[in-house]
Amino acid sequence: MCGIIGYTGKLEAQNVLIDGLSRLEYRGYDSAGIAYFRENIAHISIRKTAGKVKDLRSVCDKVNPSTCGIGHTRWATHGGVSTTNAHPHRVGQVALIHNGIIENYAAITEKFNLGDELQSETDTEVGAALLNHFYSQDHDPKSAIRKAVAEIKGSFAFGILFEDRPGEIYAVRNVSPMVAAYDPEIGAFIASDVTAFIEHTNRYFVVPEYAVVALSPNGIEVEDLKGQKLTPEFMTVDWDLTAAEKDGYPHFMLKEIHEQPAAITQTITPRIADGLPDFSQDGVSDAFFEGVRDVTIIACGTAMYAGMVGAEFIQNHLGLPVTVSIASEFRYARPVIDKDSMVIVVSQSGETIDTLEALRLAKKYTDRTLSIVNVKASSIARESHYVVYTHAGPEIAVASTKAYTVQVATMFLLGFKLGLASGRLTEDEARDRVAALKAMPAHMEEVLAYENQVKELTSRMINAHDAFYIGRGLDYRVAMEGALKLKEISYIHAEAYAAGELKHGTISLIEKGVPVIAIANQQPVYEKMISNIREVKARDAFVILISKDKAVHDPSICNVHLSIPDVPDDFTVFETAVLCQLIGYYTSVGKGLDPDQPRNLAKSVTVE
Ligand code: AGP
Secondary structure, X not given: OOEEEEEEEOOOHHHHHHHHHHHHHHHOOOEEEXXXXXXXXXXXXXXXXXXXXXXXXXXXXXXOOOOEEEEEEEOOOOOOOOOOOOOOEEEOXXXXXXXXXXXXXXXXXXXXOOHHHOOOOOHHHHHHHHHHHHHHHHOOHHHHHHHHHHHOOEEEXXXXXXXXXXXXXXXXXXOOOOEEEEEOOOEEEEEOOHHHOOOOOOEEEEOOOOOEXXXXXOEEEEEOOOOOEOOOOOEEOOOOHHHXXXXXXXXXXXXXXXXXXXXXXXXXXXXXXXXXXXOHHHOOOHHHHOOOOEEEEEEOHHHHHHHHHHHHHHHHHHOOOEEEEEHHHHOOOOOOOOOOEEEEEEEOOOOOHHHHHHHHHHOOOOOOEEEEEOOOXXXXXXXXXXXXXXXXXXXXXXXXXXXXXXXXXXXXXXXXXXXHHHOOOOHHHHHHHHHHHHOHHHHHHHHHOOHHHHHHHHHHOOOOOEEXXXXXXXXHHHHHHHHHHHHHHHOOEEXXXXXHHHHHOHHHHOOOOOEEEEEEOOHHHHHHHHHHHHHHHOOOXXXXXXXXXXXXXXXXXXXXXXXXXXXXXXXXXXXXXXXXXXXXXXXXXXXXXOOOOOOOOOOOOOOO
16 A cells, blocks of 8 residues: 655645655555656656655755656555665656556566566566556557556556656556546646645545546546546545644544544434434435345454444344454355345445455345445445445544544444334334434543543553453454554554453463453443453453443452443443553553554555
């Protein structure tokens, strides 16, 4: 998953490109580079380096009279992290940036005998060589692009410069995301997402797959592979630049943790009418919820853990069978769904390739696919039969936080609606639950006030090698996300475990000082949970207890007690999530790490 940007127009391109790349770094940050024309001379300059965008700035020209160029920040797929493997890649007349994977790069290399032209280990350089091969035949950029994409198998978002065409940028995509924008006063842009150019314009369009885009300071032309002109469908971004900046927080992740109460309110309010769940504004009719025999929730990572909570909640409240499928597994198993199945696809970015392909498979079995997506007009949003957008604003930190809780809140509302449609919930019961949900943002604010207490306790975690998150029922599902939050940004191995299962083997790993985050909010199993906690405490674990109790000072139960506001059991997931996010965040910061850009990760996984 990489970040790409292209700009041609009246502004100084180097600044536009590098500022844009810094906003795209959450998509990948192991190397970065730009290619640009100086003063509209037919010569491409390239500056690139292993490292982050700030390192790229240091190798760029201090003064650079350029008004056209392309830029890239990389998450390595083919070839290690090095300056040679950094994009842009130049072969002959062509400079290329790429987000995606050219799956048949080896076959292309052999078929067109490109080997001698390659310096790097990347698939992208093969793409540049292929484009150059065709361009050298007829010096027609669009013809070269059409011929090249006809040969390529895989996902791509290409930004292309042709050396004898200063001021012009060409682009084409398949699966990998790309948006474009044009403002007569500024110029034309392409990018992986709008955060790259939001400070210049908020009107953009999603580049259609396999459309050939030609950008110049005078405008943007879009045509299909047959050369037919296409009219872009412009949209307007519904948030501003500050949403894509830290606003005084040390990290995007902490900012986004604090944005959750507002994000939930913004997401659920348009879906509540007269105290009841209502998705009519999303174009989802009541009929969509009728006659549903079973539900399958499909996602990856944090979105999948949100699905786990949604599934447990819907099953608890409705007695409706709900299955959660890891998207990369769903794709290769035999789906057990049909026309009476509802499929809910969850994705913050709306571009996760495994989830997108799983959606495409599910659509072969049912026309009841509904996606819960945070990025407007993203691929998953556009390809699902219905989409319910979460209104969390851009989530920049790689570690998902506000997207998780708005996804859970949306699934709760969908569950209420399903309950009403199936007669499993009365209107009064639905109203009560909707009211409880509407009250959660305020309770989350109360929990955010524990920030300093959490920061203090994480000092006992920073030297841990392993940590365990244990719970029962919904608490066990939330524990899954808690464990992911810790490990992906602090690099401590963390595991979620059903508390009743620990004694069947894993408890052998509990020894003095091992952090155990014990979540005990489900009252029907509270006593059992306390017994399980005593079992680990008896083996000297460092236990952090999260529960609705006012205060627990019993040293045989916990070292630290985080008491959360008393809300119905199922709704405690929102409070617990905030605490788990803060635990992960402050452990990462306490270890001197950058929680916004954890090693090896990228925000949107658009490669398989
Ligand atoms: C979560 O913190 C990770 N960034 C990752 O697991 C993420 O949730 C997953 O890749 C799914 O992304 P999506 O929601 O954009 O599809």
